[in-house]
Amino acid sequence: MLFVLIGLWTIGLLLLVTDPKRLTTRWIASIAFTGGSGGLSAVIHDYFMPSFYEQGWLTESVAAWMFHAENTSSLICYYGLPYTFLMFTIVYHPNYSIWPKRKQWLPWILIIPVLLSFIFEPARALDPIPYQYVTLWTTPFILAGIVMLIHATVKERNTFLRKHRMLTTLAAAPTLFFALFTLYVLPTYFGLYEWWRYNAWVIGFTLAVILISSFRYGFMGLQISIQNQKLDYTLRAITSGTTILNHAIKNDVGKIRLFSEKIKSEAHESDPAQLVNDVEVIMNASQHIYDMIYRIQGQTQEVAIRPEELQLDQLLEQCVAMLEPAMNHMEIVKDLRYRGxxxxxKAQLTEVFTNVISNAIDAMPQGGTLTVKLIETKRTISVEIKDSGTGMDKKQLKQVFDPFFTTKAGKKLNFGLGLSYCYHVIQKHKGTMDMHSKLGLGTSAFIHFPKKKGVGPS
Incomplete structure (x- = not known):
């Protein structure tokens, strides 16, 4: 079990050093440390105590200290492993950010069964834990965690992120499922107490998955890479940053061109009020270019969020108005019920809504219906942007949030980064974004923001 102890604690330490601020990293590192504590207990019992006895160092006080360390390490594994696993799967789930505020009490509520375990006495003198009671709460904890991991993987729409979720599930789910039987079920119901030793083989599989995926794909932010991988990552980051900027400039220059032509035609009609409105749209578009340049400059690897209080219905109205000249022969349906x-x-969300609406317009070259909804649910503020256009097949829909994927490859100045960027921005706002589409029946984009002040001051 020595390699289990070294392997798990090394992975846990590397994860914490790599990204200590991220909640999911801290919880999965906790799984590694609590699981490794079981290895430490076995190492003390199987190696340290016999070795100390042979050397004549196992005095009564040393033996008592070692027994206490062995027992403590064992309890940390038995009680801590199911708890940290379930907490990791909860915070790792993509819907965690939109859960209600009371989720902050969840760690304290879930630790209650753990603490109650200390009240019960083991049925046998040699048993490390009261198996009958502990199995009652560890079984649903571990099974619920496995279900949440699988659900999170299935729910993920970004194929790049789905690959990482699949690797995480492959690394964690089989090991915890096996541990459920060897640590709890078999001793409780079948009197088999030594099967925990076989955990070493399954943990070896887990460590292999983590090691291989860390070299090739990265695991939970842990990336073991060589120089050419770093160079490739840097080049892609620079390309992504400049492409996002080009995408924003392309959209706003298009608006300026459309409204300049509109002003030119309206000048003959001498409608001052309309001219003023159109000039304001051009000014807003030019300001947006400036804001996006300011955001992207020096931010090739990360989207910088600068929050302010927004009136979301007004922002959507402005985005629709800026693109209205391109909506020839289209019916616009606006249902903006939420006025909070x-x-x-503002700059990033304007870019998100403009991108999605522009995609909807492009999907309806012969005209159609554009629907923009803004509603409030119990937990979220939700935006739906729907078109009645060409739609996408299942294969395209699976790749829609992937960087550099586009269904408009034949068009100039299309970089295939719009929806990937949108997805990232919404995640930065602690929200979720999803797409529903059927070929020939149109596409709906759903953006959900948590009702709490996700990125603003508390």
Whole structure:
């Protein structure tokens, strides 16, 4: 079990050093440390105590200290492993950010069964834990965690992120499922107490998955890479940053061109009020270019969010108005019921809504219906942007959030980064974004923001 102890604690330490601020990293590192504590207990019992006895160092006080360390390490594994696993799967789930505020009490509620375990006495003198009671709460904890991991993987729409979720599930689910039987079920119901030793083989599989995926794909932010991988990552980051900027400039230059032509035609009609409105649209578009340049400059690897209080219905109205000249022969349906405020980055969210609406317009070259909805649910503020256009097949829909994927490859100035960027921005706002589409029946984009002040001041 020595390699289990070294392997798990090394992975846990590397994860914490790599990204100590991320909640999911801290919880999965906790799984590694609590699981490794079981290895430490076995190492003390199987190696240290016999070795100390042979050397004549196992005095009564040393033996008592070692027994206490062995027992403590064992309890940390038995009680801590199911708890940290379930907490990791909860915070790792993509819907965690939109759960209600009371989720902050969840760690304290779930630890209650753990603490109650200390009240019960083991049925046998040599048993490390009261198996009958502990199995009652560890079984649902571990099974619920496995179900949440699988659900999170299935729910993920970004194929790149889905690959990482699949690797995480492959690394964690089989090992915890096996541990459920060897540590709890078999001793409780079948009187088999030594099967925990076979955990070493399954943990070896887990460590192999983590090691291989860390070299090739990265695991939970842990990336073991060589120089050419770093160079490739840097080049892609620079390309992504400049492409996002080009995408924003392309959209706003298009708006400026459309409204310049509109002003030119309206000048003959001498409608001052309309001219003023159109000039304001051009000014807003030019300001947006400036804001996006300011955001992207020096931020090739990360989207910078600068939150302010926004009136989301007004922001959507402005985005629709800026693209209205391109909506020839289209019916626009606006259902903006939510009139409250939201904390968010105005420039980034303007770019998100403009991208999605532009995609909807492009999907309806012969005209159709564009629907923009803004509603409030119990937990979220939700935006739906729907078109009645060409739609996408299942294969395209699976790749829609992937960087550099596009269904408009034949068009100039299309970089295939719009929806990938949108997805990232919404995640930065602690929200979720999803797409529903059927070929020939149109596409709906759903954006959900948590009702709490996700990125604003508390």
């Amino acid at each position: 405020k939201l904390w968010g980055d």
